[in-house]
Structure formats: structure tokens, C-alpha cells
Amino acid sequence: MIENPVGSDASVAHVPAVVDAPVADSLELSAGTRDRLRRAMPESTRRAYTGDLRRLVTWCSEKDLLPAGVDTTDDERLAAALRLLLERHGDLHVLLTEYVSALADAGRAPATIERAIAAIAAAHRAGGAGMLRTDGPRQVLRSYRRDRATTGSGVRVRKAAPVTIAALRAMADVLDRHSLVGIRDTALLVLGFALGARRSELAGLDIADLTFTAEGVQVEIRTSKTDRDSRGRTAALPYGAYSVTCPVRTVQAWLAALADHDRTSGPLFVRIDRHGGLGRTPTNRGSADGRLTGQAVALVVARTATAAGLDPKSAWSGHSLRRGFATETYRTGADPLRIARAGGWKDGSATLLGYIDDVDRWQANPLAGVGL
Structure with missing residues (x-):
């Protein structure tokens, strides 16, 4: 005892x-x-x-x-x-x-x-x-x-596979952007990547959190996992070079589809039933306003990655968008501090540094050029 x-x-x-x-x-x-x-x-x-x-x-x-x-x-x-x-x-x-x-x-x-x-x-x-x-x-x-x-008995943790720009384009290409689900999922994937958003942050967005300007769209993320006091952060997303992966135009297309269904306020991303109804609440599941859950965001990512023929051995999840934002922006020379603040990581975040190390493992390999 x-x-x-x-x-x-x-x-x-x-x-x-x-x-x-x-x-x-x-x-x-x-x-x-x-x-x-x-x-x-x-x-x-x-x-x-x-x-x-x-x-x-x-x-x-x-x-x-x-x-x-x-x-x-x-x-x-x-x-x-x-x-x-x-x-x-x-x-x-x-x-x-x-x-x-x-x-x-x-x-x-x-x-x-x-x-x-x-x-x-x-x-x-x-x-x-x-x-x-x-x-x-x-x-x-x-x-x-x-x-x-x-x-050797420990099971290696499968990290979420990063959605690269090439992967994002492949995922967008398999979506039917003439259908309501396709328009929503395109906007969800592109916006999630551009924000470096956690799935809960993406699911928590309201239409009112978006402000369009001549330069692009500002997105207010009111609260997040590491923002215990809900101070929020504002992300500025410029127009993209390609319409299919442009965060501004893909979100505008989704907002227009929502407006056609008399939805101009409330949650940005909502459920769509098999009959094309928006925000229908399944029995005893989900919120009454039809808001997508974080789990639903992860399912969209995994489902679309599979449809696009991306590596089936990789772990595609809601976090894949966030990880892809970190690695792709760093790969193109973005400052880690700017990446952290744009994506809502704490300064000096060990998680973000781990993503950066994944890039530097090859991009800044100390053996490169030694003549082996």
C-alpha cells in the first residue's frame, strides 16, 4: 500500500x-x-x-x-x-x-x-x-x-507530411471548382496553407474575420492554442500569381458561393450535405451553426491528398498545411522570425526550429561541396 x-x-x-x-x-x-x-x-x-x-x-x-x-x-x-x-x-x-x-x-x-x-x-x-x-x-x-x-521497440512518431507548393497545386487540381464542396475545399486548403494555420484556427474563422484591401486580404485569428489570453493576430495575405492557389481569389469565390446561399455572416467554413445544403447539423454532432470542426479540416486534407495521388505512405493531416507553410517559406529565404509571427509560433519555438532543420538538413548540409 x-x-x-x-x-x-x-x-x-x-x-x-x-x-x-x-x-x-x-x-x-x-x-x-x-x-x-x-x-x-x-x-x-x-x-x-x-x-x-x-x-x-x-x-x-x-x-x-x-x-x-x-x-x-x-x-x-x-x-x-x-x-x-x-x-x-x-x-x-x-x-x-x-x-x-x-x-x-x-x-x-x-x-x-x-x-x-x-x-x-x-x-x-x-x-x-x-x-x-x-x-x-x-x-x-x-x-x-x-x-x-x-x-528499437519505440514506434517512430509519424510527423505530418508538409504540403509543398507542388503538392498544394496537385490537390487543388483534383477538386471540382464548379461544385460547392470543391469551391469550399479549395479555399480551405489554400487559406490554411497561406495562414500557416492550425486546423482549429481555420475551423474557427468567421466571415467577419476577413478584410479585403487593394493588396490582398487581412485575416484576424482571434484565438489559438498558444494564445491563452486570446490577444489574436492579424495575417496579411497578398494576391497569388496563380488563381488556383491564390488565397484572395479562392476565398472570394467561396464567399460568393456562400452569399448565393444567403450566408453573409457566421462561420467561414461550414458543412455541406450530400444534397448541397449548407450548415446542416447531423444528429447530435457539430455546432448548430454548421461550422466545420478541426477534425473535418484534417479529413479534407487527407482526402484530397489521396485523390491527388500524393505519397500514400506519408501522414497527411490538418497539420500538413501548417508544416508546409513553414518549410516552403523558409526554403525561399523568409526570415524565421517573420515566419513564426505570421504563423503564430512563439519566438524561438522548438517546433518551428524542427521544421527549419528539416530544410537545412539538405539545403545547408555541412558536407555539401567538401569533395566526397
Whole structure:
């Protein structure tokens, strides 16, 4: 039995459901305040963290660290289970270290284990138990990563294949730009590439976020994954040399199609059903205004890449547009700082630098010209 009694039950009396409200206090929060606290964390992150916490509770139950069959079917019951876990064991450092080792034994991906550590640490803080030490769990994870690398058992992460300019043209060429779906998907692909947008950013665009000027179109991205305070950024997209890959003209064509269906406001990219209806809401799925989801954006990219005959072994996804923007603009000599700010990467982003390294691996190879 792992034991580390908590010093005071009061500190864990208000474990919020699914780490959505990082507040432990004797005051009762209003429904509006709790809703804002809940929405401060992206919905996708909340879902992932909820799953991680449920799996932790299940493991604890199997190890007799919690009563057998603890109910976690909803947020309230999961919160109660987490509260009981904290009351029984207090600081969860030792427990988490054992849990990470168990995940490693089960062959879970290191990234999955990293997220579980983050979810449990967040719940620990939210429950009023203070900052959770994670040095032990991370040392276990480090050993696990080394073991996988040494034995070759680790599965290499498939990075999203970058959509190059040539690939973008090939994708645009297979779309039927006389059909509503073809007009939308062309605009989505070209605009996504030109913005270096995350799929969530592309899905989140409204018609009102576009401002056309003599030079091109300005796009306001109101919030994004790394913009926690939703300060937003404005991207300026000039006219392209080719109409099929011009962000201005392809978006104008889509806006004209939307206007023909009496849509001049609301989401920019919407669902289209098989009958040509815009924004129809499938049963219990999607938002009422018909906005495309980030997942739908990824499906458009993958589907069109397949239709264009692009390398089937490559991982084509929504992130392919963003990665392609980074590599293609850098390849033509754009300054990395300008690329970062245009695409919404933080200055010095390790992710962006990784994309740049992919280009420099050959373009600035130190062996080039040595006479081998």
C-alpha cells in the first residue's frame, strides 16, 4: 500500500470536476464563474485529461488504493473519486511514480504518459493539494524512453507530411471548382496553407474575420492554442500569381458561393450535405451553426491528398498545411522570425526550429561541396 497521509482534509474539500476550475476555497462559485473557469481550458484538452484521470482512478481501484468499482461515469463522480484519492494518500508523488511505471510496463507511448502526468498534476493543484512533484515520474519516463531507443521497440512518431507548393497545386487540381464542396475545399486548403494555420484556427474563422484591401486580404485569428489570453493576430495575405492557389481569389469565390446561399455572416467554413445544403447539423454532432470542426479540416486534407495521388505512405493531416507553410517559406529565404509571427509560433519555438532543420538538413548540409 502506498501511504502518504494528507495533513488536512480541508485542502481537498473542493476538487473540481475534471480539473476545470483550479480553485480551492470555502466560497461557493457561481454557475457563470465555473463555466468561465471550465472554458479556460480547451475542450480537447479537457476531454484528454478526463480520460487520463479516469484511467488513474481505475488503476488505483485495481491496486486496492481505492475501493473496488469506484464510479467515474460523470464529472461529479470522478471529482469525488479524486477527492477520496487525495484524502487517502495526500501528495501523490509516490503513487504517480508507480503509475507511470505501470503505464511503461503496458507499453504506452511516451507522449501519452507525458499527458497523464500533466493531467494528474493539474488535478492535484486544482484539488488544493499544492504543486505535485513530478521528478520521480519523469525519471521513470526517461528510463523508459532510453529502453525503447536502445531496444528499437519505440514506434517512430509519424510527423505530418508538409504540403509543398507542388503538392498544394496537385490537390487543388483534383477538386471540382464548379461544385460547392470543391469551391469550399479549395479555399480551405489554400487559406490554411497561406495562414500557416492550425486546423482549429481555420475551423474557427468567421466571415467577419476577413478584410479585403487593394493588396490582398487581412485575416484576424482571434484565438489559438498558444494564445491563452486570446490577444489574436492579424495575417496579411497578398494576391497569388496563380488563381488556383491564390488565397484572395479562392476565398472570394467561396464567399460568393456562400452569399448565393444567403450566408453573409457566421462561420467561414461550414458543412455541406450530400444534397448541397449548407450548415446542416447531423444528429447530435457539430455546432448548430454548421461550422466545420478541426477534425473535418484534417479529413479534407487527407482526402484530397489521396485523390491527388500524393505519397500514400506519408501522414497527411490538418497539420500538413501548417508544416508546409513553414518549410516552403523558409526554403525561399523568409526570415524565421517573420515566419513564426505570421504563423503564430512563439519566438524561438522548438517546433518551428524542427521544421527549419528539416530544410537545412539538405539545403545547408555541412558536407555539401567538401569533395566526397
